[in-house]
Amino acid sequence: MQLNETKIPQATILRLSIYYRYLQSIISQGIDVVSSNELAQQTNVNPAQLRKDLSYFGKFGVRGVGYDIPKLLNNLKNILGLNKERKMALVGLGHIGLALIQDKCFERGGYKFDVVFDLEENNVGKNIEIFQVYSLDELSEAINEKGIEFGVIAVENEMAQNVADAFVKAGLKGILNFSSVRLNVPDDVHVRYADFTVLLDTLTFSISKREFAEKEISFKGLSMPYSRISTAWGVA
Amino acid sequence: MQLNETKIPQATILRLSIYYRYLQSIISQGIDVVSSNELAQQTNVNPAQLRKDLSYFGKFGVRGVGYDIPKLLNNLKNILGLNKERKMALVGLGHIGLALIQDKCFERGGYKFDVVFDLEENNVGKNIEIFQVYSLDELSEAINEKGIEFGVIAVENEMAQNVADAFVKAGLKGILNFSSVRLNVPDDVHVRYADFTVLLDTLTFSISKREFAEKEISFKGLSMPYSRISTAWGVA
C-alpha cells in the first residue's frame, strides 16, 4: 500500500463539513442524486473546488450522472469521523455557556455536553438544566471517567488560558474556544475559535471600506486600495 | 495621489482584529511598547506576517524600538473602522439569541443591539430584557429608522434565508449568521458565519485522523495521508 503524500488543505475539511451538513438538511426531501454544480451552488463554492475536495479522499460520483446523496453522506460521515457521538465538557455558565447547553443544535449535529464546570463557587454542586455543576478541581477526573473528547471554553477572557491548561492537562486534544484569547497549547491539541467580535470586526472593515471608498478618503497619506480588496470569506 | 493596487488578504483583516483586541486587553497593564516578535507570539502568528499585515496600511513602528501600543491601537481602530459604535438588529430569540443580547462582550467590543425581532407571534410586542420585540414585517422600517448597520441571524436553519432576504431588502450590508445555512445574498452584502457545528466537525476530523493514523486504517483502498495534513487553523 502506497503512502499518499498529498497534503489536504484545512479549508477542504471545513467545506467537507459544509457539504455534509447541507446534504443532511435536504435528505428528507427525497432527492437522491446531486451534481457538483448543484451542490457547489448551494454551498457557495466553485464546482471544481468541490470535486477536488472530494478527490482527496476517493471517487464518490458517477460520471455523467452525479453523486448519490445517501452514499455521499455516508462517505463524508466516515471521512470527518462523524460516525459516533462525541462527548464534550463545558466550562463557564454565563449567558453563552447556558445557551450552549440548552441549544439543540449540538445534539442534532452529533455532539453532546456530558459535564459542565463553573468557576463561580456559588454554582458548583448545584443542578443547572440536567447537569450537576462541578468545580475546576474535579475536571481531570470527570473528563477521563466519562470519556470526554472535546472541551468548550465559555468563560471570561481573563480565565480562558487557565481553562485551556486544565483541558490539556486532562488529556483533551480538541478545544472550542468562545473567548477572544488566542490560546497557547501543545501542537497536538487542536483549537477552534468561535469569537464573534473578530467576525464583527471584519464586517466593520468591509462596511467602512465602502464608506471610505465613497468619500475617497486617504489613509496616512496612502490612498487605500479599497476597491481591490477581496472579501470572499467562506469561513465561520 | 497614486492608486495603490495591492490586494489585501482577507486573513490580514482577521489578524488585524486579533492584534487590536489583544492590545486592548493589555493596555491597562502600562506596557507602552511592543515588538513584532512579542505581539506575534501572543497572537499565534509569524512575526514577518504581522509586519506584512501592518505594511498594507502604513508604517506604524520605529526601527530598533518596536510599536508604541496606544498609537498602534489608534491606527488599528481607524483601519478597521472601530471608531464609532455599530448598531445591530437581532432576529431570533431562542437560547442563542437571548444569550447574545444579554452578553456584555458585544458592548465591550463597540457593538450594540438596537432592535430585536422574533418569528414567534407570542413574543412579538412583549418586552424581553431591555428590548421591545418586533415582528419581521416591521424590520425594514425599524432598521432604517434607527440607523442599524448589521443584522444578526439567530433563527432555525429553515428560516435563515428568509431573514437574510429581509435584511438585504432593508438595505443592510453586513450579516452575522449563527445558523448553518450558507446564505445567498448580493455581492455587496457581506456575511460572516458563526457556525459552531462546522467548527466542531473540523475538530472531529483532526481527532479521528489521529485515531486512524494510530491504527493505520486505510480508507476506500486508499492509504490516508493523515500524517501530512496541516491543521494550523487560525480562523474563528
Add this chain to the structure above:
DNA sequence: TAGATTGTTAATCGATTAACAATC
C-alpha cells in the same frame, strides 16, 4: 451514440515567510 458530468491535470492566483537592508 449523444449528452452529461466526473476526476484530474496544469496553470493561475494568492498568502506566507526567510532574509536583509534601512534606520532608530
Add this chain to the structure above:
DNA sequence: TAGATTGTTAATCGATTAACAATC
C-alpha cells in the same frame, strides 16, 4: 558606534479553478 527591530523584497509554499479526457 553597537544592538535591535522595522519595513520590504523575493522566494516559497499552498489553494483555487479552468479545461478537458475519461466514462457513465
